[in-house]
Amino acid sequence: MxxxxxxxxxxxxxxxxxxxxxxxxxxxxxxxxxxxxxxxxxxxxxxxxxxGYHRAPDALSPTTAVVWHLTSQLWDVGDRIALEQRRCRLRSCMQRSDQPFALPRRAVFVFTADPADAHVRGNVTRSRARYLYRLDISDTYGQVFQRGIAVAIAGNVHATVSARRTLTATDVPTP
CATH class of the missing domain: 1.10.287 (Helix Hairpins)
Structure with missing residues (x-):
């Protein structure tokens, strides 16, 4: 607005x-x-x-330790993975609502609910992501922020892949 x-x-x-x-x-x-x-x-x-994203330390509580992540990397079900903040794309930045004059920071992004709507995936992925993973988070290192169902972790995340879905061309709209 x-x-x-x-x-x-x-x-x-x-x-x-x-x-x-x-x-x-x-x-x-x-x-x-x-x-x-x-x-x-x-x-x-x-x-x-x-x-902006607001601080939400309880966004990834033990009851919501299952999250969804969109990526182009291929992992198998059962793999233990590490989502590293430093390996995130430069465009994967989060602007904090409590620090409006600070520069955006890189973050690892996950969803607390299945991002089933194509427009949600389109806003996040464009045409890069090929897989939607359901992850069981074991550890997070860094502050946790949230905006809607999107959660940004300003640090690394360790998780186990519990499910994988391959996205088709109709799942991700092109600009």
């Missing part, structure tokens, strides 16, 4: 600045530039507070 309002306000203020410069109203152009710059500075922090 914040982003959409910014997409409306930015062109309007830039248009006002251009008209002001063409007509010689430099004060109006300066005010418009300050407003645009100010909106640019506060848009990301406001979006982080509104849509």
């Amino acid at each position: 914040v982003f959409l309002s910014y997409l409306f306000v930015l062109p309007v203020t830039l248009l006002v600045a251009e008209v002001a410069l063409l007509t010689g109203a430099t004060t109006l152009a300066g005010v418009s530039a300050v407003i645009t710059f100010g909106l640019g500075l506060i848009t990301v922090p406001i979006a982080a507070v509104a849509q």
Whole structure:
């Protein structure tokens, strides 16, 4: 929502600045530039507070130790795996809602429920993930954050593969 309002306000203020410069109203152009710059500075922090991940240390309690993970790596059922934070893609970052001015951090992402909706998988995977795994988590190292059914672990995760489903082309929508 914040982003959409910014997409409306930015062109309007830039248009006002251009008209002001063409007509010689430099004060109006300066005010418009300050407003645009100010909106640019506060848009990301406001979006982080509104849509960021919040701390949820109990999101992966012993009762919810079963999670789902999307990946392109092939593992067999029964394999013990380690999901390492440093090996996550650079785009797999999490923005914390309690630290809106901090840079996004890499995280290991899992789901507390089966991400059955194609739009959920499409938002997370694009065309890279080929497998949906059900994992039994044994250990997590790092802080745990949550947004909806998505859980971000700012550290490593050790788990055992309990089920695997191969995603087909119809499961993951293309952009």
